[in-house]
Amino acid sequence: MNGGADLGGMMGFGPVIEEENEPNFHAPWEARVLGMTVALGACGLWNIDQSRYARESMQPADYMKSSYYHVWLHGISSLLKDRGMITDDELVAGKQLQPAVAIKRKLLPQDVHAVLMAGGPANREQTGAAQFKVGDRVRTMNTHPTTHTRLPRYARDKAGIISKVHGVHVFPDSSAQGLGEAPSWLYQVTFTATTLWGEDKNENDTVSLDLWQPHLRIES
Amino acid sequence: MHSHDDDDHSHLTDTEARVRALESLLSEKGYLDSAAVDEIVQTYETKIGPQNGAHVVAKAWCNPEFNAWLKDDATAAIHSLGYTSRQGEHMVAVFNSIDTHHLIVCTLCSCYPWSVLGLPPTWYKSPPFRSRAVIEPRSVLADFGLELPASTKIEVHDSTAEIRYLVIPQRPDNTESMNETDLAKLVTRNAMIGTALVKAPGATS
Secondary structure, three states, X not given: OOOOOOOOOOOOOOOOOOOOOOOOOOOHHHHHHHHHHHHHHOOOOOOHHHHHHHHHOOOHHHHHHOOHHHHHHHHHHHHHHHOOOOOHHHHHHXXXXXXXOOOOOOXXXXXXXXXHHHOOOOEOOOOOOOOOOOOOEEEEOOOOOOOOOOOOHHHOOOEEEEEEEEEEEOOHHXXXXXXXXXXXXXXXXXXXXXXXXXXXXXXXXXXXXXXXXXXXXXXO | OOOHHHOOHHHHHHHHHHHHHHHHHHHHOOOOOHHXXXXXXXXXXXXXXXXXXXHHHHHXXXXXXXXXXXXXXXXXXXXXXXXXXXXXXXXXXXXXXXXXXXXXXOXXXXXXXXXXXXXXXXXXXXXXXXXXXXXXXXXXXHHOOOOOOOOOEEEEEEOOOOEEEEEEOOOOXXXXXXXXXXXXXXXXXXXXXXXXXXXXXXXXX
16 A cells, blocks of 8 residues: 555654664563564464554554554554454453454463564465566566555565565565465565656665566566 | 654553553453563664674675575575575565665665664654655765765665665675674674675774
């Protein structure tokens, strides 16, 4: 979706300002939001792509002015409400008013280490040959889906070169909609800065993105 | 500015109260164990951080076989050191050289190699960096005090998939006598994102 999260190439946000000796969390609630976001994933009622879609669905103006843990708080609140796990009335009352929804599992403290160390690999068994190989010239699709996509606006309808073949990965554009993982070949595609941004850019510079086969077609 | 600094005291207090209410509701409904949340927070506060990545970089500088493995299959090489955790399942290492400088960004969200760098700093997740790194990387690097010659190729990597990128900075001059442990202490988080170079001990620039 062309939402507030698709920031590549926007202007006017000012300089990058680094905080010296920045802590991981600036308030206790930020740590709780991080921990809750990770822990709630174990309930098995959404995948990582659905959780990214929930965050980027925030009103663009709100998204751009919110701190990242505010965005995450918005994300889990919206996922929990969409699945009927909690209601606004319960949040106001501060207690349970509706029966709980069935979850696949609850993350227990003794399992945290193993779950974090195992991660959640996105690669899948390879079925069928890759359509492209390193060195192929491709063009990205000109597409503006209202749903989640990992093809940012700034890289649509642009010609680039396949610079790496990563293997077969879950296709987030499908998975975020709950339409299944639709595993697809994933490639690193390299674009020159002048292709993406115009002739006044440094001709040495490049930007590479990791894109899936459905985002690409061969460029003649 | 886009940061926590926007939050006045009352807003922070509101959010704190809201998050506490949410956590307590989720526990009551049986979805969440607060002790698991504590454990997750503790892990990122004390166990997983940029020291992991610094170990990978220093090993790559000292051990040609490991360096070659990292180029060929960064996932296996990094996992062999025990750094297997989430947001590090699929790794690619990119190597800075005299001719090429790599910079990592996630324009769409905040994808970051947690397993080797820990949680991302606020600037990495914020609009100024995410919007500008792809269109004007040189001016972003200048914000960090890093000016590279126009002849140095800048390769920006936008982390649009579950592949996580780690920059292997150039080893500074005059560090031949240093061992892996001491070298690791020179390697900063920013150098592994690509917004800094690694400096030799005592170097001023």
